[in-house]
Amino acid sequence: GENVEQHPSTLSVQEGDSAVIKCTYSDSASNYFPWYKQELGKRPQLIIDIRSNVGEKKDQRIAVTLNKTAKHFSLHITETQPEDSAVYFCAASTKGNEKLTFGTGTRLTIIP
Amino acid sequence: DAGVIQSPRHEVTEMGQEVTLRCKPISGHNSLFWYRQTMMRGLELLIYFNNNVPIDDSGMPEDRFSAKMPNASFSTLKIQPSEPRDSAVYFCASSISPSSEKLFFGSGTQLSVL
Numbered sequence: 001g002e003n004v005e006q007h008p009s010t011l012s013v014q015e016g017d018s019a020v021i022k023c024t025y026s027d028s029a030s031n032y033f034p035w036y037k038q039e040l041g042k043r044p045q046l047i048i049d050i051r052s053n054v055g056e057k058k059d060q061r062i063a064v065t066l067n068k069t070a071k072h073f074s075l076h077i078t079e080t081q082p083e084d085s086a087v088y089f090c091a092a093s094t095k096g097n098e099k100l101t102f103g104t105g106t107r108l109t110i111i112p
Numbered sequence: 113d114a115g116v117i118q119s120p121r122h123e124v125t126e127m128g129q130e131v132t133l134r135c136k137p138i139s140g141h142n143s144l145f146w147y148r149q150t151m152m153r154g155l156e157l158l159i160y161f162n163n164n165v166p167i168d169d170s171g172m173p174e175d176r177f178s179a180k181m182p183n184a185s186f187s188t189l190k191i192q193p194s195e196p197r198d199s200a201v202y203f204c205a206s207s208i209s210p211s212s213e214k215l216f217f218g219s220g221t222q223l224s225v226l
Binding site for chain 1: 143145153154155156157160167168203205207209210211212213214215217218219220
């Protein structure tokens, strides 16, 4: 089955700087890669996703890149703000939400 | 829409007791997923339903766990008998279809088995 590895497990960034979280996956057939943000004590929420026919996708301060050859994808957050502090999960799947395999999460802390 | 609704928010029980977690998906969503979240293993898919039918239960840890979806607006996850290692946050999530791109999570049930 699919195996998704995520790193780092914790990341502290000065407010205004950029943050990068990286994930690798094992199943070359995976074609859907969402990122979820989970604030303390709250539910995970989708923030951005990418499909394997696209190399990069941006949404304001958030971007995701995908390298299918190397089987890794990354989340980039620019101009970080305190409200970006949360746990971020990457995931991979061969078929949308079916059998989504999540990474173990990255706890991002933005230092004011 | 109020989103995916789970109950209870917190459950504390003693080892050996039966635990029932409940979920109401978003109206119109045909797929429902149960996830378990722990520090050690992160988010794990336990089972998912499509049109009330269980499609994949390979993530269910063992026979003590069972899940049902008697209709489009209600699902339960039952643990009988419960054990301390079942302590976790259990999330229910729904989507329009299994292949649709957005998964909507409920607020979760924090389960503590003493």
